Amino acid sequence: DAIRFVPDYGTVQASPVVIRSPLNPGNHLVYIANGNGTITCMENPVGTRGARVRWTLRVPDLPNQESGQVYDDEDANFTAGLFTPNNALSDRYERLYHEIVPTNDPGNIQRAYWKIQVPTSGQYYVFAWFPSDDQNAREAQYVIEHEDGALRVRIDQRFGGRWVLLNKIPVAMRSGRTYEIEVNNFSPADVAAGSQRVIADAIRVVSADGLNNAVFSTPAVGRVRVRDGGGTVSRWVVVFGAQNGAVYAVDALGDGENGTRRGETKIYWIVKPQNSTSFSYASPLILENEDLVAIGNPSGSVYLINTDLNPNDSNTYFRWTYTRFNAAFVSTPAYDPATRLLYIGSSEGGNQFGRLIALNPFVQDNSSTPEDERVVWVYPPDNRDPIEPITSTPAVALGRVYVTTGGVEGGRLYVIKADNGSLVWARPDLGTPLTSFFSF
Secondary structure, three states: OOOOOOOOOOOOOOOOEEEEOOOOOOEEEEEEEOOOOEEEEEEEEOOOOOOEEEEEEEOOOOOOOOOOEEEEOOOOOEEOOOOEEEOOOOOOOOOOEEEEOOEOOHHHOOEEEEEEOOOOOEEEEEEEEOOOOOOEOOOEEEEEEEOOEEEEEEEOOOOOOOEEEOOOOOEEEOOOOOEEEEEEOEOHHHHHHOOOEEEEOEEEEEEOOOOOOOOOOOOEEEEEEEEEOOEEEEEEEEEEEOOOOOEEEEEOOOOOOOOOOOOOOOEEEEEOOOOOOOOOOOOOEEEHHHOEEEEEEOOOEEEEEEOOOOOOOHHHOEEEEEEOOOEEOOOOOEEEOOOOEEEEEOEEOOOOEEOEEEEOOOOOOOOOOOOOOOEEEEEOOOOOOOEOOOOOOOEEEOOEEEEEOOEOOEEOEEEEEOOOOOEEEEEOOOOOOOEOOOOO
16 A cells, blocks of 8 residues: 655754754754764754754764775776886785886876775765885875865875774765776985885775664764865864764764755764773863863763874874873863863762863873873862762852762762862762662
């Protein structure tokens, strides 16, 4: 008789976030993170019941170099051009690799390339394999053709013998279409350095659509500076942590704005800290005027991420990373412009107790001193007994930090001076039984 197609709404455990539309102040933009691995932006005209989906992003997973399609330099879809075959370097892929001398002459650029097709439409990462040698190119240029144009990246080929990720942000490809992935010999820096060869050996194309990218973290939305189109620009972004331990920043407007297609958005960066675990309910805070994102992680670290980072240079990712032994951070940070401090609660000792920590986002730790210069104060101080675990978001107003604690036996509301970490009052009073109003 009839069938109905129903979207996979998944499990929504994150809170929705609403802003006035920067494009039309008469509309609201609503952002919804989903346990099925999607982020959706809905547009709602104020005062009406109508709404439409501006875009939905299926959050791409982190690259897995054990899967995907491999293309060698002896395959029929490889064109060597003036690159010549060789087998002198031992950690090549399979039997041969192809090489050519670098050039600084724009009129004499030579390229080798693979023609590829992907099995399904989606987002893809591309890896390259090349053998190692000190005389290999330091800035070999790869060009990845994709649905939105071409991505050019420079790769140091001295350190190979493994799969090297070319694109830190996945690119869109569609089934049934042919794309070229090339490596060329135009590298003035390698000519100046005396490098002897640019290598074309093998590539691997890997789908970014995974199963470990559910989002339970409540997104943050703000206007910051990001890299886009070869320059640094101001954009409205949505930032969130995912179950795969990565933090994502995507365009908040999408739907044809800022170089996106209708009904879609785009990713500005993906950052996966080395020691991060699933972000679970830990949510980010955007410091708009500082172009920073602060987010805690259950692994015991707080990450301060530069929003205008270069996705291809991991040295630009972090302002700093603060780590506390035997702690977990699932509380969302708060920021006070008056003190210029971040406040975040910890859950320590296997969720048995906690502390409130004030961090200075504008200083670095001096490794030659015993103290951590980023830590302005801790309540209670580390030389005193802790309080109950803190999993809630602190609130800051008029020079005070308000925070609730909660364990299996209950919790309290604490009010603490924002500048020095001294206790103003607690309810119930210290020394009296905890209240069950504040609990997990």
